[in-house]
Amino acid sequence: MVKVGIVGGTGYTGVELLRLLANHPQARVEVITSRSEEGIPVADMYPNLRGHHDITFTVPDVDRLAACDVVFFATPHGVAMSMAPELVERGVRVIDLGADFRIKDIELWEKWYNLKHTCPDLVAKAVYGLPELNRDQIKGAELIGCAGCYPTAVQLGYLPLLESKLVDHRRLIADCKSGASGAGRGASVGTLLCEASESVKAYGVPGHRHLPEIRQGLSGIAERPVGLTFSPHLMPMIRGIHATLYSVLKDPVGPDLQALFEERYRNEPFVDVMPAGSHPETRSVKGSNMCRISVHQPQGEDVVVVLSVIDNLVKGASGQAVQIMNLMFDLPERSGLEQVALMP
Amino acid sequence: MVKVGIVGGTGYTGVELLRLLANHPQARVEVITSRSEEGIPVADMYPNLRGHHDITFTVPDVDRLAACDVVFFATPHGVAMSMAPELVERGVRVIDLGADFRIKDIELWEKWYNLKHTCPDLVAKAVYGLPELNRDQIKGAELIGCAGCYPTAVQLGYLPLLESKLVDHRRLIADCKSGASGAGRGASVGTLLCEASESVKAYGVPGHRHLPEIRQGLSGIAERPVGLTFSPHLMPMIRGIHATLYSVLKDPVGPDLQALFEERYRNEPFVDVMPAGSHPETRSVKGSNMCRISVHQPQGEDVVVVLSVIDNLVKGASGQAVQIMNLMFDLPERSGLEQVALMP
Amino acid sequence: MVKVGIVGGTGYTGVELLRLLANHPQARVEVITSRSEEGIPVADMYPNLRGHHDITFTVPDVDRLAACDVVFFATPHGVAMSMAPELVERGVRVIDLGADFRIKDIELWEKWYNLKHTCPDLVAKAVYGLPELNRDQIKGAELIGCAGCYPTAVQLGYLPLLESKLVDHRRLIADCKSGASGAGRGASVGTLLCEASESVKAYGVPGHRHLPEIRQGLSGIAERPVGLTFSPHLMPMIRGIHATLYSVLKDPVGPDLQALFEERYRNEPFVDVMPAGSHPETRSVKGSNMCRISVHQPQGEDVVVVLSVIDNLVKGASGQAVQIMNLMFDLPERSGLEQVALMP
Amino acid sequence: MVKVGIVGGTGYTGVELLRLLANHPQARVEVITSRSEEGIPVADMYPNLRGHHDITFTVPDVDRLAACDVVFFATPHGVAMSMAPELVERGVRVIDLGADFRIKDIELWEKWYNLKHTCPDLVAKAVYGLPELNRDQIKGAELIGCAGCYPTAVQLGYLPLLESKLVDHRRLIADCKSGASGAGRGASVGTLLCEASESVKAYGVPGHRHLPEIRQGLSGIAERPVGLTFSPHLMPMIRGIHATLYSVLKDPVGPDLQALFEERYRNEPFVDVMPAGSHPETRSVKGSNMCRISVHQPQGEDVVVVLSVIDNLVKGASGQAVQIMNLMFDLPERSGLEQVALMP
Structure with a gap:
């Protein structure tokens, strides 16, 4: 034990x-x-x-x-x-x-x-804690700085596109939506039920602490400095992050994006590429360590839209940490992480 | 298997x-x-x-x-x-x-x-499916009619009081609050998010199908026909039942109600008697098979108020059914039911 | 002006x-x-x-x-x-x-x-500020202590029954449900969206500050000290109070309760007695100064169930205060209070 | 009348x-x-x-x-x-x-x-019904096709940028979030409280009926065909649209965007340009006919982010229609539309 x-x-x-x-x-x-x-x-x-x-x-x-x-x-x-x-x-x-x-x-x-x-x-x-990016390094690490919640959803969504160099790395837009639990349990007026329910707002558009972290991660994947606009939004719900990720294909007629994503994540226990045409809901991962992703190329034009959802407290925090512990101690990667999301 | x-x-x-x-x-x-x-x-x-x-x-x-x-x-x-x-x-x-x-x-x-x-x-x-009431009968049964969601919360809350004959069985009032999942997944205007969120209402006050079931159960426990008023209310949330149960003590200075409840449920794996003075929240059982109960005697007067919470889809339905299956097949009663409720 | x-x-x-x-x-x-x-x-x-x-x-x-x-x-x-x-x-x-x-x-x-x-x-x-109870006194008052939110919903619901002396004044049970705005805008963990949404709980069952206020009011109406159990509950919503009020008829076959309520409130601009058989929703008064009430006698037995809803911030607080100001300054009672509730 | x-x-x-x-x-x-x-x-x-x-x-x-x-x-x-x-x-x-x-x-x-x-x-x-775009035409019209909810929020947000030709009209991205009332009152599984609350999802990313309407409107403003990606998202709330609008400045060091927006909307009774640095909340327009807008240029780079919020049922539908009626009948434009949004 x-x-x-x-x-x-x-x-x-x-x-x-x-x-x-x-x-x-x-x-x-x-x-x-x-x-x-x-x-x-x-x-x-x-x-x-x-x-x-x-x-x-x-x-x-x-x-x-x-x-x-x-x-x-x-x-x-x-x-x-x-x-x-x-x-x-x-x-x-x-x-x-x-x-x-x-x-x-x-x-x-x-x-x-x-x-x-x-x-x-x-x-x-220290090793950056995002197993889908650097599983082997994590296994031998003494010290892990786990990926943040937004950074996990965003990086998992952009990873196949940037690795394959199919998109313009200078024009990335991450429009992200998070449940209020991302703000923590501290008493604050802004996340009172009466202030944060029945409403939606952006925050931190001029600059948010996850911006440099995401930029560092995506630049590492792209092997060059990326240009990124990151807009977080507060959702009237407890758990869940939905990242809507925009990028521009260098060649709109080229690649089979669905196959690209499926291939990249084929062996990942906690990344689920949804069938073509899907729109993942955050509730489909509520309480579970899964990240569900779908990829769209609307109207066949050159903009790719990736939808990536996680539970910010699980794959975006504590579940990811347990997954990392499992890797570090050579335990089955899924140990303790078999929870099925709660629907409804 | x-x-x-x-x-x-x-x-x-x-x-x-x-x-x-x-x-x-x-x-x-x-x-x-x-x-x-x-x-x-x-x-x-x-x-x-x-x-x-x-x-x-x-x-x-x-x-x-x-x-x-x-x-x-x-x-x-x-x-x-x-x-x-x-x-x-x-x-x-x-x-x-x-x-x-x-x-x-x-x-x-x-x-x-x-x-x-x-x-x-x-x-x-057929055997009525409420293990805390009739575990032994369930073990040998061929056919089970599982207790309903409201009936489970109400019967578990009244059980110690009626068994011990401490309260007036003719004056029971069960004011119950249920999440919208109790209404099922059928498309209906009344449980649209736009109709049922940000609002509270009673329904079925003149008569609800769970009334005769609860009355039958409580009368069996009390060994005489009980008088019961049952008012269900629709809550702006997905899961959870909160039963607020009123009854009148025959003798207000007599019994230690906290000890009565703790003793009655000491060996029950899925009933948790909360510490004296507690107010259980439905979220403390969200996704789990637990029923959490607390008992109050406000101002030392003769009215007992029992608060009983369950997840209507788990202890109020599917979890209870699995618990019953475990009993019928001589499996550990907790098998498959170890989920920790999701908080927050 | x-x-x-x-x-x-x-x-x-x-x-x-x-x-x-x-x-x-x-x-x-x-x-x-x-x-x-x-x-x-x-x-x-x-x-x-x-x-x-x-x-x-x-x-x-x-x-x-x-x-x-x-x-x-x-x-x-x-x-x-x-x-x-x-x-x-x-x-x-x-x-x-x-x-x-x-x-x-x-x-x-x-x-x-x-x-x-x-x-x-x-x-x-000081004059107690509940116009339906003491409009004339309010008109001439120098100082008003406005009725609280729960006390308004509860007193308006019990008023016709206690005035007419039809129910046992010693056995009143008020099971009340309030939106989180009743707790005010102060930063506190208990009313964070993550703590108070998707859940229901009772609070203050052993004793709540509105208990003596309600008891004073009801005793005045009944012209003798009433026996009252008052259980407030926190609802996962912003606005609204739903009071479910139980009392016991002295004679179950006597009175036409619907007519009693309609008659009592016929000239009240802000009390709406709903048609027989109704269940008022709190959202039907969201943002408005109305109190909507319905009265039930389930199964024709001797328990009366009154359902009374208000917006706690309007008829339960600021709207009532404006209504009172109108009375004090001899303005039309509806001035500034014509808002239609927001549905949906 | x-x-x-x-x-x-x-x-x-x-x-x-x-x-x-x-x-x-x-x-x-x-x-x-x-x-x-x-x-x-x-x-x-x-x-x-x-x-x-x-x-x-x-x-x-x-x-x-x-x-x-x-x-x-x-x-x-x-x-x-x-x-x-x-x-x-x-x-x-x-x-x-x-x-x-x-x-x-x-x-x-x-x-x-x-x-x-x-x-x-x-x-x-027919005249397209968006007063901020074509007030004079509306005044004399016999037949109006009112702007849709998303199209209103998006066009009001892009209007000053496209009129002034400051941004690249070929790279517009509108990430939009709508409350469930946008789906109407029809019984459907997808907008049940149990399906749509406590969750966020995109929908219609491959194509949504408001896309051609928005494209027509923006192309008219820009005086050339625009390139637009439009991603609607379903929010776990009743009312409100939040449009997050991305575009690329032709020259990042040029213009004072705050002044541009304030000037454009100075005389509009129902468009409120928020102070620099603001993030408008949808609840700040709940029940009212206002559109509140803020404009950001994160990190001083070349991407402009406009945040535009409306109540989809008011400025996005019925309020706008009343505003249009007022114009057509030469009534004060604000008549019947003075409601203050409900906060909290």
Whole structure:
């Protein structure tokens, strides 16, 4: 059994890790930390966990965490970089669901996150956590900076097009829609039911922290700097990301895009290329680790429209982290991730 | 492996059976029927099942169904009674999620369902499917009429109070709230998003088909005819039932109600008595087979208020049916039912 | 033109006053206060008001408020009682949408609100603001404590039954359902979209601040102390209250309840008794000042079920306050309150 | 008083016309037709209208309609073209909220609507109903084909950019999000609450009927054929359209886009250009006839992102139709359209 520690267990990605690990046959949560909830059983905070977990929040303690095989950070940015160095040194594998180890350009990171990075050396060693992109690197990694929620949906959607160099890498437009759980569990007026339901709005159009991460990822795939416009929108729902991805084909009469996508993802356990003509719904992945994708070339013209949906808390966060843990510990990749999405 | 057949697989209780059985370690769906969708893979209709089931809808055929160990009817009333007799005769165990075998008084059934019952003899043999009430009878049954969704939430909430004869059985008021999935997947104006979201209404206050079923159940528990007012309400959400149950204590200073409930349900795998003072949320059971209950005696007066929540499609329908199958085939009662509710 | 001041304009009842007064032909908002938003135009905070109001929040200032004809307090409890005495003394009429002047028994108020009342004498002079109950008193009042949202829905539903002494006043059960806007605009985890949507729960079953207010009102109507159980529930929607009201007829074969209700409310501009057999939906009053009511006697037994719906922010708060202002200033009672509810 | 007839009064645009006209000071609904609901008072179908309208549905009858000054068609395509010719001939002004008179190219219309057009001559005479584009033509028109919901939001967003020829007209991408009321009130599985809430999906990406209408409109504005990709998405909410509009500046350092938009719409009563940096929410126009727009140039690069929101049932349908009626009858343009959007 893999011994698991979780730092920051009170947020939505923390409770989602607990949900997924509750039925994981080869892993067991040994430590879960929260400064504010010390001594409280996790099931008191999240009654869905009653009968599934009987552990209690403790204050973060490196010694206790160091007794684990792997530690997940389900924390705001800035926390993982303060504790990861010691854990890595003591041989614990670290999976950060936050943003501290995603961006290789330290200056860029510091600009967008408005914070001094405290362990730039470790960033260089960290592996970006997106299995469909770099599964082999992940297997041997000591430290993972998991892909963000929007970045996962966007990169999986553009991957076959950019790898194959079929589209103009300078004209990418990602119009993304996310449920409110992406904003986390913090009390804030903007995500009150009365403010965010029965309405739709864009936000962060002038610039969003996931922009440099996506740009870095897509540029790596395209092997040259991409031009990207990224517009996130808040949806009146809890879970789900829908990325609508536009790009321009270099040659509109060339390729069989459906076959391209099917081929690229044939062996991926968590990417499902839908039949031609489909429009995936976010609810078809609600609670599951799947990404469902369809590809369109409307009216046979030169614009490709890729539709890519994930559950932001699963494939966009905690499920992806468990998938990565499975890879790191040589467990079956699907372990603990067999949940069927809830429909209706 | 238990070989499973499902009649009526296109509705919400049908797809929910498929979701639950996808990960059931000792059962496999062999046949699923739908007249309208013959030849269509179930995953084409419900994309959440892609990768989990690759079977195809067939027209209902008694011979094919008779090759199963158990057949679930996830059909409107009137269907099960037309096919169950032959299946039972051929040794197949039958679990009806509908209403055909729930009510023992045939005349009463015919009045509320406005239909001639075609196999009253079988009704007499059928066992009412509510494990917390009659687990032993269920184990040996050939034919089960599963408890309805409202009846499950209401009976589990009143059970300890009526068994112990602590409350006035003539003055029961069940104010119940259900998500829209209780109305099924049929196209109807009343449950369009535009009609049923952002609004609350009562319905069926003058009389609802679950009234005689609940009354029969509670009268059995109380060992005398109860007086019951039952008011269902439509909630602007997909899943969940919240029953708010009022009754009058014969002696307000007597009993420790919290202990009474905890004791009664101590060994029940799917009933969770919440700590004193709790208010269970329907989302704490979303997608899971749990019923969570709390009991209140406001201001120390003589009215008891029990709050009982279930997921109407799981403990109120398909999960309960799987729990019953487990009992009938001597499998672990929790098999296939370990899902943790989705929060948030 | 009636000159209007509003204290506490940033909450939901404040913005709702602004919405209603925007089109009021005989009133104009002259002052609106908010400590935190001083100097900010109201339309910056609430873009729906762009083009309708161009006034700016100011810090509360008694002199400026004293230049108004009427001042609304759309504030948490405790604020109005600190400013009302001086305003009343200076001849300004005061309408408090909060709870400071609703409860006559000061000790009781202090117990439930956990605060020392600073002007008990004024409570004695204040008139309870529920026009259907005491229109004439309101007309001449200097100070109004407006009925709360739940209390409005509950009292309007029970009024004809208790006035006519047809029901047992000792056995009243009010099962109430409210949209999340009743909790106000403060940032809190419990009313985040991710916590409160797709779920239903009761709260405050052991005791809620509206209980003593409702009990006082119903006891006044019944002319004797009533016995009341009050269970509020949080609904996954923004606006609306649905009160389901149970009581026991002294004589089940006696009265024509439909006629009783129609007669009682025949001349009320904002109470609509629905046709017999109806189930009013909260959306039928969304954004409007109407209360819609229907009355049932299920199965002809002795329990009466009254269904009463309002928009908690309109008839349950700001609309009622405007109706009261109209009465106080001898304006047509419907002025500014002609909005048709939004369906769908 | 303008005498108004409405053909097809049972759908969402019909009831919305009734809501808006209920408080219109210079118009009165004299006739409302519905084959299926003949003899039923409109308030029986839409209880929000109780107390506001006491007319009754009648079967469509040209003579009765011909006695009106103006007839609105709130009908599916194909209905207006069958009745409009006679009405126009008899001097009645006709405002079609449907699609029969929007597209000038009859062949194109017949292809997308899969129907033979029965009065192509009238199409030539019809005026496209979008006041911000062609107010003067509307004033004198006999027959109006009102702009569709998506086309209104998209054209108002692109108008200043295309008129000024600042952007590449060949690379327009309109990513649009609509509430479910856009699908109408017909019973259909796809817009059940259980199917459409808590989920987001695109639809019609290969081709949607509003595509040729938008393309015709934008090409007219640009004075050359535009290249347009149009992706509609279904939102889990009732009302609202959010259009996110992408285009490429010919010269990224040139123009002050904020000033361009403010100048263009300075005198428009129903277009509100938000302050620079804003992200309009659909709820800020819920129930009102406003279109709110903001314009962004992310990171100072060459892509312009315009955000344009309307209420699809008001500015996208019935409100626009009333605005057009006001223009045709020389009434104040805002008459009957002063509603403030409902927030929250």
